[in-house]
Amino acid sequence: MPKKAKQRGPVNVKAVETLKKRMKPEPVIAQLSETFKALGDPTRTRILLALCDLALCVYDLALLLNMSQSAISHQLGVLRHLKLVKYKRQGRGVYYSLDDEHIRHLLYEGIKHVEE
């Protein structure tokens, strides 16, 4: 009767191998975490929450959040780059809005978690 194999590591060496194969591909994970990271800054969170209600220009956002125009513009750049917001020139200002309904859902899902 064979000696019982000494267990290497707590458990699931086999399960780990299976999981390794099922893991989402690297680029998907990278984009996923970048998206969450974009939502994970107070200023950007506030910008996105505001845009849930209404398209706003940089000037208005700066007013609303009581921050410098430059700071807002830099953050909008980040959100723009990640396609979380879209924008369109209109009159004097550039108006930003959520790019996608998914963004809204993400925010609401997050709020649900926080406010439970």
Place this chain on the structure above:
Amino acid sequence: MPKKAKQRGPVNVKAVETLKKRMKPEPVIAQLSETFKALGDPTRTRILLALCDLALCVYDLALLLNMSQSAISHQLGVLRHLKLVKYKRQGRGVYYSLDDEHIRHLLYEGIKHVEE
């Protein structure tokens, strides 16, 4: 006939005032962005995705993600602190799992956005 009031700022001074009152309170926004920030690091994203499928111990996670035990443990500390994961000692290891179904939904919603 009164001179047309010169428009200060592009537009919505009034709308901005209304929005200001409707904004989520500061602590909610802080917690919200902290939650997203926690999801916004590749290592933590991978940990959470793995835990979507299966409870795993530190050792297994380190194996799965090909990272040092210490790095994983530090990140689990972050997730633990934010109540995104729960854990329980079992046999030799400490097994981590998602704390909450909301976390799973958040991840799925994020994946939907990324994979569209």
Place this chain on the structure above:
DNA sequence: CTTATATATGAATATATGTTCATATATATT
């Protein structure tokens, strides 16, 4: 065309963050 207004952007700086290394703590095994 000239001036005022609105936005974007580069550089600099202060701060936050992730990993490593060393080591402490805790449980299991013998």
Place this chain on the structure above:
DNA sequence: AATATATATGAACATATATTCATATATAAG
């Protein structure tokens, strides 16, 4: 009890990031 295994944690360091300041770009108003 002694040893091996598993996890947690503090300090240090390198890197990333958010805001400010100065200024460039772009459109509107006169």
